[in-house]
Amino acid sequence: MTIVANTFAFVIGADTHARTHTLAVVDARTGARVDTATFPTTAAGLGRAVGWIARRTSGLADVLIAIEGVGSYGARLARSCQDAGYRVVESFPTPARERRGRGKSDEIDAELIARSVIGIDSDKLRNPREDSGVRAAIRVLIAARDLMNAERTRSINALTSLLRIVDLGIDARASLTKPQIATVASWRSRQEDLATTTARREAVRLAKRIVECNDELADNRHELTALVTASEGATLLEEPGIGAINAAVVVAAWSHQGRIRSEAAFAVLTGTSPVPASSGNTTRHRLNRGGDRRLNQALSSIALTRMSHHPATREYVQRRRTDARTNKEIRRFTLSGRAHTNRSPGLQRPVDVKVGQSLGSNGIVEGATGRAHGLDCEDISRPRASWRREVLPEQGVRHAHAIPFDVDSVARSAYLHRGDPFERDVIMTLIGAFRYL
Numbered sequence: 001m002t003i004v005a006n007t008f009a010f011v012i013g014a015d016t017h018a019r020t021h022t023l024a025v026v027d028a029r030t031g032a033r034v035d036t037a038t039f040p041t042t043a044a045g046l047g048r049a050v051g052w053i054a055r056r057t058s059g060l061a062d063v064l065i066a067i068e069g070v071g072s073y074g075a076r077l078a079r080s081c082q083d084a085g086y087r088v089v090e091s092f093p094t095p096a097r098e099r100r101g102r103g104k105s106d107e108i109d110a111e112l113i114a115r116s117v118i119g120i121d122s123d124k125l126r127n128p129r130e131d132s133g134v135r136a137a138i139r140v141l142i143a144a145r146d147l148m149n150a151e152r153t154r155s156i157n158a159l160t161s162l163l164r165i166v167d168l169g170i171d172a173r174a175s176l177t178k179p180q181i182a183t184v185a186s187w188r189s190r191q192e193d194l195a196t197t198t199a200r201r202e203a204v205r206l207a208k209r210i211v212e213c214n215d216e217l218a219d220n221r222h223e224l225t226a227l228v229t230a231s232e233g234a235t236l237l238e239e240p241g242i243g244a245i246n247a248a249v250v251v252a253a254w255s256h257q258g259r260i261r262s263e264a265a266f267a268v269l270t271g272t273s274p275v276p277a278s279s280g281n282t283t284r285h286r287l288n289r290g291g292d293r294r295l296n297q298a299l300s301s302i303a304l305t306r307m308s309h310h311p312a313t314r315e316y317v318q319r320r321r322t323d324a325r326t327n328k329e330i331r332r333f334t335l336s337g338r339a340h341t342n343r344s345p346g347l348q349r350p351v352d353v354k355v356g357q358s359l360g361s362n363g364i365v366e367g368a369t370g371r372a373h374g375l376d377c378e379d380i381s382r383p384r385a386s387w388r389r390e391v392l393p394e395q396g397v398r399h400a401h402a403i404p405f406d407v408d409s410v411a412r413s414a415y416l417h418r419g420d421p422f423e424r425d426v427i428m429t430l431i432g433a434f435r436y437l
Contacts, residue, residue, distance in 0.1 A: 170184060
């Protein structure tokens with residue numbers, strides 16, 4: 001592995017804000033700050049920033065640009081730099097020791113952003129998520145759907161509260177049903193006292209807004225379904241428990257080839273990898289509250305759906321209940337296993353398999369092409385070394401119980417490893433892990 005300092009001659013750190021961006025040029029080999037400058041976020045200002053970078057550095061191949069907030073304030077700057085041919089990556093967190101005693105300013109922050117990537121392995125740099133094409137459209141629709149869902153929930157809560165306070169002829173002791181909301185939305189004005197008239201008018205407004213939100217959410221789902229079907233993640237829709245919304249979230253999180261380097265990286269991205277919390281004689285792990293929480297929510301939704309409607313998953317849940325596990329623990333096992341495992345029970349060592357073969361009763365697969373690795377789902381006391389290092393140290397494997405599925409899934413993943421980038425990076429993890437929980 002080669003670190004950034006040995007790969008690039010200059011590293012540019014960008015501290016981004018709504019009105020201005022501050023850039024700092026750092027010599028990657030010596031660590032010396034070469035220059036700093038601040039530019040407005042207008043189109044002309046971004047063009048000047050790209051020109052300034054060219055004048056302060058030696059060439060495109062020798063320059064790395066690390067941008068803070070590359071998915072928000074720094075999105076347009078990242079796009080301008082990429083269009084000019086520069087390598088753009090996300091910044092890494094700055095250690096507290098680097099900030100101690102240095103003060104605070106945009107110039108200092110830009111320099112620290114540049115220094116945050118100098119010691120990082122070049123193959124571990126984080127490229128920005130794709131912000132064009134299908135993925136960009138999906139991202140916009142997902143954000144819009146979240147806002148519509150939030151507004152719909154607020155309107156339903158407000159209408160329910162109003163109907164429980166004022167007697168308008170609707171039984172609101174339980175949650176409002178769609179027919180009740182439609183009835184309220186069709187009300188006309190009546191001759192009533194001022195307070196009741198005002199309450200009825202507000203109830204009609206809230207009910208109509210709920211109906212509008214329902215229609216908008218339906219249109220949003222149709223658009224997302226069309227986009228996902230046209231994307232590399234279309235095969236996700238064939239899996240039980242994965243609908244258009246959750247598939248769209250996965251596609252948006254994946255973004256581009258190389259973003260998910262391994263199952264361990266996917267587990268960290270989803271926030272399903274247990275975090276070591278040991279000290280002294282105490283060895284334990286806690287839940288991971290980080291990662292992409294929207295993607296974590298999608299995985300949780302898939303787990304709950306499969307636990308209710310998928311026969312193989314229901315059998316697994318029943319088996320875990322016999323081990324005196326609670327429903328919450330079973331959901332965590334299912335969620336963690338979905339993000340962490342792409343292993344087949346009965347395979348104790350690497351074997352050669354090909355698509356279409358099934359695992360025999362003796363656990364041996366005959367004749368094959370492609371490589372796949374198996375891990376016995378019951379052998380959790382001796383995890384594979386790479387798992388121990390990348391995902392779950394020692395006893396933490398118990399938090400991601402290896403959930404069984406057939407070798408066809410592993411074989412398909414191995415076969416597709418040389419095929420489509422999306423299937424190699426994401427479907428290798430998702431399809432195999434989802435097929436037989």
